[in-house]
Amino acid sequence: MRTPAIFVAPARPSREVYFANAAHGLPSAPVLQALQDYLVEEAEWGAAQAAQRHETQLAEAYAAAARLIGADVDEVAFLESGNRALQALILSLRLEPGDHVLVDRSCWGGTLGMLADLPGVVVDVMPADANGRVDVSATAAMVHPATRCILLTWCPATSGIVNPAQAVGALARNIGVPFLIDACQMLGQRPVDVRALGCHGLAASGRKWLRGPRGTALLYVERDFLTAHPAFMADQIGRPRSDARMHEPGEANQAGRMALGVAIQAALTVGLEAIAERLAALSGHLRAGLSALPGVTMMESGEDLSAIVAFRIAGIPDAQVMADLARRGIRIGVLEKAHAPIDMAARELDTVLRAAPQVYTSEHDVDALVQAVADLAVMA
Template identity: 40%
Template sequence: MPPLHLNHAGASVMSAAALAALHDHLALESRLGPMAAAEQAAPALQQLRVDAARLLNAKVGEVAILGSGSAAFGAAWSAFVHAAPLRAGDRILVGRQEWGGNLASYRLAAARAGASVEVLPCRDDGSVDVTASAALIDARVRWISLTWLPANGGLINDAAALGRLARAAGVPYFIDAGQAVGQLPVDVQALGCDVLKSAGRKHLRGPRGTALLYVRQDFVDRLEPPWVDVQSAPWAGGLRADARRLETAEQPVALHLALQVAVAEALARGLESIAARVQALARLARERLADLPKVRLHDLGAGPRSGLVSFTVDGEAPTATRARLAAQDIHVGANGVPYTPLDMQARGLEAIVRASFSCLNDEADVERLAAALRT
């Protein structure tokens, strides 16, 4: 049997066209030199920005291309606190499923300033409780952060409702959309966020070493990078007036060309169609795994769930389950506490196995996973 990839939430697989774009440009660089090759690639690189803006329902100048989801978040967060440092008593509000890297950054910054990081209340299904969250907001709240689709299960938080709350309160609102972009429609206008980021390697099916960062145009001036170069601060003009003030001049052109193909392919397929397919497969997987006596599902959320299906097998460590499946050429993920520390600890979980689905998968893939777990 061919390998079965069920770790699209970790990193998906590039299409043949995206891989060809990457290879072709590297070959061109070897013939012309990187600078001349980049000049030839300029139209495609601009098309990437146009397509990425369309993907997010943003303006072209509101999108920056960075090297990873962590780098995108770090660029925006460091620029925010550099422009207006945290003070003693300031508060940062985060969702319970906050990505571990974001959470670590918040805690370090808060500890230096004497500020605090506080967790937004949850409903019984684990999702953010926007109504209860409203009572937490006061003049000391400097930043609200939400991981839209958490890494450790199928929950889809109501990011738009929290965005309406943040906008009404005038508090900057950040969305970690690492598992959302490429899996379901993303509309930054409807979400009401000031900043949103996503790696390109996940459901978008771009290469590793790429990420999209959205910064609302009216919010750009509140971000001052702690360091700049000729891209982010041209000599004659000071800081750029758009999201690219968070970029650098040196860019991996071949990776960006592959990302351009991936974004264009997602738009051509249609995000609504992709979301429907992914959610249908994940729903079938949950049904099949729930029938297995030794398998325990660990998903949250009462409404539609994402394509991330989390579970454990009785008497078997998640890393051992992953290895056993890999020996059968079925490739899944296994996440520990550092990925989503607040949520994992709240639920008493040390680790989970995660099967994540893509529009590349089909019903036979679900049955193959269930059969492998059954034995």
């Protein structure tokens, strides 16, 4: 990739061959430095003074976030997690008993739990095609008269499928309901344009593909939607905000926000098209290697796949595979049924293995993982 290496390489060399990037991308040196420097300033000046000293940089972080997703700066906010950002959007709808919400079958378990806590709200699951992607035509035929919202997981955590977000957005406009997107596993992988998507709200974690700090997230709220659906529990002192930042808590991790801004600016510097091309090449190389191994089953199918690679080894429990690979110095992840209960039940899975390369992953790393999986499969 033709870009300054400082934005691509992790700040510290990983102690393992690292494929747990769908859970946490390793930060670059500028991100780690921004986090450390701000914490030092808070220790020396106090939180209030440190925030004042960095007002310009924080404003630049919001501006970078807006550029990243094709929004206006008054439509973006920083929160503590992707699920907290989704919660802010859902609660702002002020759903009532009898209202229906359409979700995809890969909906995150925490989001389903949040919806289940809303009294009387009915969750309808959009039909899926043979690959597990949302079937938009079938979904259009099952829309309920009381459907009040469509909530889409753009890129699931449990497989590499990519849901047709733009087509689902068109359906939402046709039936006249808000369209909200969980982009936690997409933002930072590929270019995102909220105008083209036609979404009213979008939430994404900072610690995954953007390689920001844990405890950070980006929230987008379309301006007209924000006016019609203000924050459910605004937490500001004095004059209330009228922009998307009305969803932000009054007490926040300012160091994390500053570092997230640096991570976003780094992604813009590298270029989302270049990132997407690199991730597609690495994940394609990994899928080709794993799918050629006897005893290994790929747990995803379809032409458009993300950098999340899901697989299993026949005869070995997934948790044991992860542990065996860790002993060989290779880190992957295991997703359990609770993480995406509808999707996992549909595929009759209790767990699934997940490996995800990042821009700093080398072809040698990919080959090392494939060889290690091959060795384990032979012993099964």
